[in-house]
Amino acid sequence: MPRETDPIEPPLKLPRSEIVRLPLGYQKIYPKPLMPKRIADKLMVDNVKFRVRSFSAGSNKPISKIVE
Amino acid sequence: MIFIFSSVLDLSTTDVMRWLHHLGVTDVLRVNYDDAANDRIVEFNVDQDILSFRFDDRVIPLSEIGAVWYRKGRHWLCNQFLDVNFSDYPKFAAYIAKKMFAEELRLSEYLHFVIENAVPELGSPVRSDLNKLMVLHAARQAGLLTPRFLISNSKASLKTALAEDPLITKPISDVLYLFETEETNFGYYTYTETVTAAALDELPDRISPSFVQEQIIKKFEVRVFFLDGQCYAMAIFSQGDEQTRVDFRQYNYTKPNRTVPFTLPPDVESKLVRLFELLKLNTGSVDFVVDQQGRFFFLEVNPVGQFTMVSAPCNYFLEKQIALTLRQYATRNRSN
Numbered sequence: 001m002p003r004e005t006d007p008i009e010p011p012l013k014l015p016r017s018e019i020v021r022l023p024l025g026y027q028k029i030y031p032k033p034l035m036p037k038r039i040a041d042k043l044m045v046d047n048v049k050f051r052v053r054s055f056s057a058g059s060n061k062p063i064s065k066i067v068e
Numbered sequence: 069m070i071f072i073f074s075s076v077l078d079l080s081t082t083d084v085m086r087w088l089h090h091l092g093v094t095d096v097l098r099v100n101y102d103d104a105a106n107d108r109i110v111e112f113n114v115d116q117d118i119l120s121f122r123f124d125d126r127v128i129p130l131s132e133i134g135a136v137w138y139r140k141g142r143h144w145l146c147n148q149f150l151d152v153n154f155s156d157y158p159k160f161a162a163y164i165a166k167k168m169f170a171e172e173l174r175l176s177e178y179l180h181f182v183i184e185n186a187v188p189e190l191g192s193p194v195r196s197d198l199n200k201l202m203v204l205h206a207a208r209q210a211g212l213l214t215p216r217f218l219i220s221n222s223k224a225s226l227k228t229a230l231a232e233d234p235l236i237t238k239p240i241s242d243v244l245y246l247f248e249t250e251e252t253n254f255g256y257y258t259y260t261e262t263v264t265a266a267a268l269d270e271l272p273d274r275i276s277p278s279f280v281q282e283q284i285i286k287k288f289e290v291r292v293f294f295l296d297g298q299c300y301a302m303a304i305f306s307q308g309d310e311q312t313r314v315d316f317r318q319y320n321y322t323k324p325n326r327t328v329p330f331t332l333p334p335d336v337e338s339k340l341v342r343l344f345e346l347l348k349l350n351t352g353s354v355d356f357v358v359d360q361q362g363r364f365f366f367l368e369v370n371p372v373g374q375f376t377m378v379s380a381p382c383n384y385f386l387e388k389q390i391a392l393t394l395r396q397y398a399t400r401n402r403s404n
Contacts, residue, residue, distance in 0.1 A: 012256065016270075020270065020271050020272060020275070021275075021276060022276060023237075023239065023240075023275070023276040023277060023278040023279070024226075024237040024261075024263065024267075024275070024278035024279070024280065025237045025238045025239040025240070025243075025258060025261070025278060025279055026239060026244060026258055027261075027267075028258065028259070028261055029244060029256055029257070029258055030256065030257045030258070030259070031255070031256055032255055032256075032257055
């Protein structure tokens with residue numbers, strides 16, 4: 001099933017001749033806006049909802065086995 | 069008094085301060101390393117090992133400080149070294165600026181050293197900037213599994229390694245993480261990336277030294293916040309989403325990874341405690357990946373890493389735990 005995801009910004013377009021001179025771990029540099037406001041607002045709402053719901057449910061009990 | 073070194077935008081510091089206030093600890097001083105606009109001139113005197121500060125009109129001898137939390141930042145003496153203008157001599161000006169930075173760094177190191185030897189401290193400015201490679205060495209000493217790594221400046225060596233195992237690459241030091249100004253609302257990042265044969269083919273034979281590591285095909289990953297011997301762990305199910313499979317920091321905001329509180333296996337936990345002993349640290353954030361066989365592979369530790377991302381979804385209330393720890397340090401210090 002395809003997932004609904006935010007598109008990943010393409011790596012910064014820097015001159016290829018210079019990029020290959022950098023260590024491998026630096027060869028893809030992503031320019032990204034800081035978190036879009038619509039998402040920050042949604043996360044804030046979700047976070048508040050989640051906190052209230054899970055706090056009352058006592059869900060801070062850690063699990064030691066992952067059920068998939 | 070509880071003394072906190074932090075940064076202006078660190079909201080988790082504010083949350084801890086709120087808890088301290090709630091717990092009745094009201095004498096708290098926070099110094100932000102990036103608070104350059106702050107008018108509260110810091111005056112300090114170091115008479116060999118005797119240290120005192122002045123903030124606003126209050127003089128604080130070291131003996132008044134009950135506990136210190138080193139949250140982040142190193143150059144909290146910002147603006148103490150006065151600017152000079154040698155614009156007619158640009159090379160000399162650049163050199164002297166570098167020298168003043170070095171002076172500030174060494175002074176800051178010494179001040180923290182004096183504090184560390186006199187006051188119980190959570191976190192450590194001296195050990196906040198760890199060498200990833202030496203930490204991997206220490207992790208193996210502590211008995212933890214680590215993915216095999218190679219650092220090479222040879223394309224041929226990297227190709228040979230890739231023929232044996234799938235590989236990822238990342239910087240040897242911290243990842244690139246640059247925010248431009250708030251107005252542009254923009255930043256630059258690097259992430260952990262997979263290494264492909266096609267990408268290697270494009271490189272010259274001799275390259276800049278590059279770090280590659282065996283890619284663990286993960287079942288899930290675990291972020292642990294370590295606080296004074298206690299491990300607070302969170303499982304992150306990042307493997308099922310193409311966007312977050314290699315690096316969960318490629319956040320999918322539309323459908324975030326599922327994150328749940330997690331109990332580390334006792335042997336992994338005891339090895340982690342041993343690692344923190346070896347690193348002489350009492351707090352930090354640790355990353356593990358768990359492979360298909362359930363084996364835990366240690367990736368890295370960040371002594372000043374974010375913990376709200378573990379605290380909030382897992383309801384660990386780490387901000388409160390940190391406040392309690394600081395209060396306990398201060399109480400113990402007073403009774404000694």
